[in-house]
Amino acid sequence: MTDITADRQTSRRNPAAPGAARTxxxxxxxxxxxxxxxxxxxxxxxxxxxxxxxxxxxxxxxxxxxxxxxxxxxxxxxxxxxxxxxxxxxxxxxxxxxxxxxxxxxxxxxxxxxxxxxxxxxxxxxxxxxxxxxxxxxxxxxxxxxxxxxxxxxxxxxxxxxxxxxxxxxxxxxxxxxxxxxxxxxxxxxxxxxxxxxxxxxxxxxxxxxxxxxxxxxxxxxxxxxxxxxxxxxxxxxxxxxxxxxxxxxxxxxxxxxxxxxxxxxxxxxxxxxxxxGGKNPMLVLADADLDKAAEGAVRACFSSAGQLCISIERLYVHRSVADDFLARFAARTSAMRLGGGLAYGADMGSLVSVQQLETVTRHVEEAVKAGATVLAGGQARPELGPLFFEPTILDGVTPEMEICAQETFGPVVSVYRFDTEDEAVAAANSTAYGLNSSVWTTDHRRGRAVAARLRTGTVNINEAYAAAYGSIASPMGGMGDSGLGRRHxxxxxxxxxEAQTVSTQRLLPIGPSFGMDDEKFAALFTTGLKAMKALRFK
Missing domain, CATH: 3.40.605.10 (Aldehyde Dehydrogenase; Chain A, domain 1)
Incomplete structure (x- = not known):
């Protein structure tokens, strides 16, 4: 992990992204x-x-x-x-x-x-x-x-x-x-x-x-x-x-x-x-994933809009066999991100929106580190850039008793966990009350869809962070469990x-006894009719 530590130090010296002079x-x-x-x-x-x-x-x-x-x-x-x-x-x-x-x-x-x-x-x-x-x-x-x-x-x-x-x-x-x-x-x-x-x-x-x-x-x-x-x-x-x-x-x-x-x-x-x-969305990096693409995707997944996105990723599960290689790539890309506040393209991430959000992010990170978590990238506020900037942060060694483990942070912070089997990864991904979005990375699309079918989230993205499902505007988007009711899109x-309104027009015959038919004959006639309609495969 020495390379990751070196990248983390570099990130603190990394200059902010250039921005336009416009205020x-x-x-x-x-x-x-x-x-x-x-x-x-x-x-x-x-x-x-x-x-x-x-x-x-x-x-x-x-x-x-x-x-x-x-x-x-x-x-x-x-x-x-x-x-x-x-x-x-x-x-x-x-x-x-x-x-x-x-x-x-x-x-x-x-x-x-x-x-x-x-x-x-x-x-x-x-x-x-x-x-x-x-x-x-x-x-x-x-x-x-x-x-x-x-x-x-x-x-x-x-x-x-x-x-x-x-x-x-x-x-x-x-x-x-x-x-x-x-x-x-x-x-x-x-x-x-x-x-x-x-x-x-x-x-x-x-x-x-x-x-x-x-x-x-x-x-x-x-x-x-x-x-x-x-x-x-x-x-x-x-x-x-x-x-x-x-x-x-x-x-x-x-x-x-x-x-x-x-x-x-x-x-x-x-x-x-x-x-x-809300959401505490998981991303799963399977053993056969393209690690460079997965690392790029993780940056989008975790740090878009400074993590202040209901469908962003806050829990990252990586197969143990590729964890060190993946984390080295992910931490390097995270540490190289340019923070900036100019009203122009060029910054990789902006600031948080409020003091309340900054306080929540800071508290979650500081409490986790104090309890034994390790910072692989980021981890600090950047007041020299603006009052509400916080570095994109990767935490390793997060344990269940830490607040950040299950509570939504809604900021640029992701916790990393390792798994040995897909059953273990799916169980961990489904372990919260939330169920909004998830992300699966694999080179085997059939395998990815099989894992997706087991995830309890309203949207699942395979080899993408969130935009593939959210941008598929003809398909519904929404959450399961504590992530909500109903769907948009x-x-x-x-x-x-x-409101659905059914309007039915009856022709020729009423639905009831008629033409002198008594109740018993009416019931017998309709019983025969129902059997006939089933036999004729009426729907």
Missing amino acids: VASAVPAALVARLAKGVTATGEPDWVHTTAPLTGDPLARLPRSTPADVELAYELARRAQQTWAALPVGRRAAVLLRFHDLLLARRDEALDLVQAETGKSRLHAFEEVLAAALAARHYGRKASSYLRDRRRSGALPVLTHTVESRRPKGVIGQISPWNYPLELSVSDALPAFVAGNAVVTKPDTQTALTALWARELLVEAGLPADLWQLVIGDGPVIGPAVVDRADYVSFTGSTRTGREVAQKAAARLVGASLEL GGEGILRFT
């Missing part, structure tokens, strides 16, 4: 903030909330704070707009999404500036949000009509019963979105709700509200009625319950603890909810925002 203040001027702030539903004398830029700690935005009364107003406006919107043909609604797709790509740099300014992530990782939002807009813009079309179903009586399944909008969706992916996790969930005929009331995290407000402005430019998407801003405990209490359906992304509270409030009102929650991602 956060120049990229997000006061005039832009003031314009976007007009999109907040907030009445009366404003009570202002202030945010800061994670990269520098400087003031970033002043936004009006919404009250529970403002939330009620937002729902009133949204409900009125929704009735007119739902009456439009699906194709008219879908056209808005396709125009948004084009506008988003044309004004990509504006989105990247805002995402970087509010989250502190690197520009490449910010681009992942633009990419994901564009994929969602294109997919639902093209496929919504197919997902939502009426479907002919088998009737109660062949020929005599004509049955159609239709999809109707829920009404107004209450959405609560987090700070870590402010563009992707606000707009990409709202898009299928809109094209399905709904309105949306969104409470974005205050720290990253500018990005959501910018997305709303762009959608309005693309043709979305302005009242159809209402944004309210404020502390979660204050206005979050009001958002949930008035919704016809709830879309929530955030912590497992808060997700349970949201689910309970929604259930009390008998409305549905989809919840994408694909058919499930849009049908969750609808």
